[in-house]
Every structure is written in C-alpha cells, then in structure tokens.
Amino acid sequence: MLDSVTHSTFLPNTSFCDPLMSWTDLFSNEEYYPAFEHQTACDSYWTSVHPEYWTKRHVWEWLQFCCDQYKLDANCISFCHFNISGLQLCGMTQEEFMEAAGVCGEYLYFILQSIRSQGYSFFNDPDETKATLKDYADSSCLKTSGIKSQDCHSHSRTSLQSSHLWEFVRDLLLSPEENCGILEWEDREQGIFRVVKSEALAKMWGQRKKNDRMTYEKLSRALRGGGNDLLW
DNA sequence: TGGCGCTTTCCTGATT
C-alpha cells in the first residue's frame, strides 16, 4: 500500500509549453508583456478596440479578463496557443479554441464572438452580458462531458485551500514548492503522476480535512472512487 | 428538510 501511479485527464494541453505557468509567470515576462496593473475591462484600452486589431498583449489581457470575470479555470488554457495577435485570434475556429483551451475554449469562443458583434457595448452593459454568458456557460458546461457545472464557476486558479480531494492533488501538482516531492509527474502530457510519499500525502490530506485518522488507503480509495475520470 | 455529490470507513476478493 505504498506508491502508486495515478492516471487522470489532467492538463490535456501540454504539447508546446509548460502548463504549470501561472498568470504571474506569464505577465512577468516583460519582453512580451510588460508588467501592468490589473485593470477592469472598462478602463482597458483593448476593450475599445476591435479584437482584430488587438496586439498579443491585448489578447492576453482579454484572457485574463475572461478568467477573472467569468471564473474560467486558467489551468484548462494552453497559453502558448494564445501567443498570437488579435487578427489571428479572430481567425481561430471554435474547434481550435477548444483545442487550445479545452473545456473553456467553447466559452472563450462565444465571448470573443460576442465582443466582435457587440463591440464596446459588450463591456458597457455588464448585467446583460453576464446573464447571456451565464446562460451560455450553464448550457455549455452541461453538455461538456467530464466536468461538473459547478466546476465551471466555482474554482478558478490554483488554490491550496481547495476542499475537494482532486483539487488538493491538482494543486499539489501545480505547486512544486508545496509538493516537497510528494507527487511527481510520470508523463505530464498524458496526465500520469506518481505518488512518491504516500504517507505524507495522506497526512497532508488529513491535516486539510482535520482528520487525524486519514491513511493513504482511505485517500487512494477516494481517488479511485471519484477522481480518476475527472477533467482537471 | 430532502436531495445530491464527495469523502470516509469497512469490507471482500483478486493479484503479486
């Protein structure tokens, strides 16, 4: 009852860039994206420009806006696919969006099309916009296999305060500084990871749940029961 | 308050 290799569908878009890059990592790359203070959509320059004329930086600001505003899971997004200009972004098909952003791709595509059609008014009528997008998100999430509708709205970026086991494991994998060698990737592209320190993992999970009696046997049972088929 | 989803706990059987 020790180390094991667990397979999940975690982080499907890992072919060309490090999926563990955080927004901080991305926006601290001043060569392409000079440091900027977070702005609301309405006081950002890119909101007043048609998407076709966005620069790469505008595209990334738009992505960040979408993640923040609509609670999209940034972990689903393959950021390297969006290192493109607005013109290239507008040329992407819905399928390409889904390839680049997984379960969020369809949603991002819808948002972009809304901005293209509505222009600046998209940001001027936030209530109506949110309602439209929420309706779309609900229907989109419902028909997206392997992900629960609440997940589309409830969890955003990496947080070690996650209450679900699969979030806890995901966050450990996404946080090497917290990982301490407890988990390590076997094949990151296929989402296969190894539990190196099973007892330590169980102890950490037990501490999280305030359960001194947690064991790896129980933890692994919970992983087998619900985590293996989840889309992370 | 009931339904639902997730986790915990205990158990059994298969495999090594």
Place this chain on the structure above:
DNA sequence: GAATCAGGAAAGCGCC
C-alpha cells in the same frame, strides 16, 4: 500466507 491493489456498499458531511 502476507502485502498490496481494486472496488462495493453504506454512512457521514456539507452544500443548495
């Protein structure tokens, strides 16, 4: 035979 792994079942818990 012991250790490990996998899964069934039921209860507990929190959330809506």
